[in-house]
Amino acid sequence: MAAHRVSPSLNRLLFAVKYASFQSGCCAVHCNAQYSTIHSPSEKTFDKILIANRGEIACRVMKTCHKMGIQTVAVHSDVDSSAVHVKMADEAVCVGPAPTSKSYLNMDAIMDAIRATGAQAVHPGYGFLSENKEFAKRLAAEGVAFIGPDTHAIMAMGDKIESKLIAKAANVNTIPGYDGVVKTAEEAVKIAQDIGYPVMIKASAGGGGKGMRIAWNAEETREGFRFSSQEAASSFGDDRLLIEKFIDNPRHIEIQVLADKHGNALWLNERECSIQRRNQKVVEEAPSTFLDPVTRRAMGEQAVQLAKAVQYSSAGTVEFLVDSKKNFYFLEMNTRLQVEHPITECITGLDLVEQMIRVAKGYQLQHKQDDIPINGWAIESRVYAEDPYKSFGLPSIGRLSKYQEPLNLSNVRVDSGIQEGSDISIYYDPMISKLVTYGATRAEALARMEDALDNYVIRGVTHNIPLLREIITHPRFISGDISTNFLPEVYPDGFKGHQLDVDTRRELLASAAALYITAQLRSQKVLGDLRVSSSPVECSRWELCVQLEDGSHSVEVTKSGNVYTVEVDGGKVEVSGQWNLASPLLPLTINGTHRTLQCLSRDASGRILLQYLGTSFKVRVLSKLAAEFNSYMPEKVPEDTSSILRSPMPGTVVAVSVKPGDPVAEGQEICVIEAMKMQNSLTAVKQAKVKSVHCKPGETVGEGDLLVELE
């Protein structure tokens, strides 16, 4: 279809413009903050690189390729045919249908694409085939460069059991545990008892938190064993598991390493990745507030020792657990470009993809260890299409009906592979983007992150910006007092959004009231010559009733010019702004402080959904009269949800554990839904008998679909 095929040259042009503005944005404050090394055009690498990935990382790699004058080839599944990475590439090849096993993991098709396009090298990104030794081997066999480490390093580090042995041998601190594969659940229980609870059960081939479970007792060990082996089998095609001591309350800090094929290796400082949910990272920063130069050096040096021990080349990451006494233990080594690599780029000025390409071509590293700086501070928020109110984030899907990145702000980098109109489907990772901000100090970077999150417009899918904004403004996070248990500790009853205090509640109510009045006044502005003259209501003072979840508030508004003075809850709030009713962003000045709110929706009956301090609040503004009349309106009883089990997310039914007539206890597993490669066990919220079952294993279900009814 001609409409979708924008010419490659135009694409490149568009890209170049976007990229240039992005770079100049970086330079405005920190001249050296990003990519301090200038690529020398005389240093020849490859003519054409195929990127065996999708989404933001494919786009990220292409940006550097364009900079280096390298032609790019995208591969894509059929549903991705109009994806951003496809448009950005010079050439694109469809490698199969939507499921990853048939497209992005389809080695035969990708090898065909390489041959067809004549690509000289392949960048695998992260995930998919990035740590697949088979793929690396096949490339080597055809003389195509793999932009990553050599096969032996992938093999050595890809297996968690073997990597631990190698690390031990290289004098790297390791966690006590069982150095072998666990075969049965009972064996797992026995080993767990030997090591002592808590223990961590994880897939030998795993990564990214998939196939990973923590167990505090025998029963949890059995359950964890079952889930982990299933997940490991479905995610990695390898159900081998291992068990190790689980270090309670640890920090997750990782060291970026960069090595060439000539035995040189550098450590590029650390990334603090402790803020996680279900073992997946949410917010990362570089450097860490926790490390002192001595510990940093010790960790860096051990990381380099390990890299050298496996003759590592390219970029890699050595993950450590760090306990409260700054003891650190080797966790695993990721032999690929890491998701959170941009923060390292921000503080060191290196373009890691460029370095990987150079190394793959066989060039020596350009830098010495002493050349590696820590310039300022960088924070990364992973913006996901997921509902943070459900276990800190269950995937959501949908079409980005409106999408605007906060690139108008300086010191903001957004790595994304989607655009307005893109679909977030059940087939792939629900990440929308990586939002990176940086500054001379941590406080500066954090302040910018607040702004950036407030100015980020995402409509059409549920996203985790409420959670991200709460994390980065939480006193514990600001003070650096974090661990991998941060989220469950701070939100023991689950994330509930921003909690308003007296002042912020007033601000919210005042903003909503002012917005409502703006819309009301605009409704009276009928233009043109009128046969019957209009007589608008002349009014400059309004009595309103603003309802929030916590009840109703009487509000008095007066207006002069663009400034609204709102009396609410015994306080006075002054709100001014541009009041554009078409714009998703509402840049307001509230009592002298600048705040960006977002109007998510507004309807005729006064309901306004306002995003304020990251969280969306349901507000209803009514005139005093309407509010009085509204009190006569009957409350409509919502459906009793305790006896109805609905799918909390779109996905596939893996197992149904009950049949009609079965008695179930509170908390008993009813069925298991797999979404985005994660298995989620759905349990009964009360003791009851199963009335009917509306799903069967293998079926695809949407969010909110009825699964099981209880009596």
Next chain:
Amino acid sequence: GKSDPSRSRPSTLVHIPSLLLAVRAHPHLLLAHITVFHFLARCHPRTRKAMMAALSVARSSCRLINGLRTSFRSLGQVKHGAVAVAVPPTNLQQDCRWYSVSHLSVKERIDRKRTAALVGGGQKRIDAQHKKGKLTARERVELLLDPESFVESDMFVEHRCSDFGMEQDGNKFPGDSVVTGRGRINGRLVYVFSQDFTVFGGSLSGAHAQKICKIMDQAMTVGAPVIGLNDSGGARIQEGVESLAGYADIFLRNVMASGVVPQISLIMGPCAGGAVYSPALTDFTFMVKDTSYLFITGPDVVKSVTNEDVTQEELGGAKTHTTVSGVAHHAFENDVEALLNMREFFNFLPLSNQDPAPIRECHDCSDRLVHSLDTIVPFETTKAYDMLDIIQTIVDESDFFEIMPSYAKNIVVGFARMNGRTVGIVGNQPKVASGCLDINSSVKGARFVRFCDAFNIPIITFVDVPGFLPGTAQEYGGIIRHGAKLLYAFAEATVPKITIITRKAYGGAYDVMSSKHLRGDVNYAWPTAEVAVMGAKGAVQIIFRGKESQAEAEAEYVEKFANPFPAAVRGFVDDIIEPSTTRKRICRDLEVLASKKQINPWKKHANIPL
């Protein structure tokens, strides 16, 4: 039917002999399907017994009495209502309305009448109305109109019935059972009537009808819309044919006003029997969920005639009429929501057929590009997408007031604005039944298009239609006749017509959907458009019948026809545009088309295939 005066509650008793008389005198009323709701508050058991006695008499006087029996049975279900028949004056001391006292000055009498008019049927009935989750007639008017803009007329009108004790002062309510007048919504003139359920259950007397007719006549002379807030038990049975005449007077005015001023009905309580035809004749009928009903005959009559068991809600509730019958155009949660939405809706409409579509101040850039549209049409021609996504991103501020959102969902119709100017949007909905045209969607679309044309509202049509729905159900149902309505409506429309073919425009449905051939002013195709007689598969089976390489032939057909060129080279589309520029193009075209003048040949009236 007599009761002990000391024990009786004045406002709750029915004068049984008069009921009996009514039944004897007017059995034909029942035959005429005027379902009468006599709502009895706290019905005395003795009264009920007496009623049954009255019924047996009635039955003997008329064989066709089933209707009455059933409507009386329903009385017991409705608590807290009004009394429609006479009560002895001695029982009325408590809520005394005694106006003819000679020692009062005229001014005092005026004040008393005004005060009485404001409380309608009295505080008890107002409370009862509130208890049902309903507002009173005056509260509704107050909320609907701008503050202090209501100018009431006929506050002193009283009914003129003298039968069954109705002439007694206790049974006279200043203003009778309807509040009428004019006011403003967002500064714009409107005429309103609001039936008062607290007075005789909102039943329609001659005086009630006369009041409504008066404001309708004024609306016509001035050229301003009429909004009716319906909440009425039905005909005032005591008035007999006078009540029927009242209905007819209103019906006639509804018809005369049709196409002259917009008429909107908001059903906020019962509306049954002949009364339903007034809303049916108006341009839009909105309902309130759970508290409003529209039906020709109630559940009991239905049971007696067809032996169907059906509740009021199932038979004529908001859900039924917005999803199954297509009688109502929208339903709202409660009175407050309905009235606030009515204000919003009113803002889209011109005041009369002499006015252009209104233009409201707009904050949305007219040249805004909508990038998400460039990828919205899926590659697979069989894959669905949501036409609402297209509409919402193109129109001003994503503000789309959909009409009949739950009925015949394969077509989407509704109002929006482009650069501030009201437009009517019609779009096939690929998400439902592939967006095909069938009987219901054709009728839905046709009525909407005719409204827009009558009131100078430009029509923007988004086309993705695979054709008319085949099948015996459709053919037997008269798809030919009904499909012709949509064709007719588009063809006769002289307002600016802009058409965008987003994907399929197959067969006769292509012609129907505001094509160039039906005087479309501007017709665009997106690059994904396919204008052809049918899809590749079907076409190839006919053209290359028996030929071996069907796949090859199909590819050839796709190459030839599955693109916008065949239509573009013939000038049947004016341009092939990038989807992201659609908003910009439409806004620009509307600016130019604002001065469009087109007149159909003179005729008494056209003859649309009904």
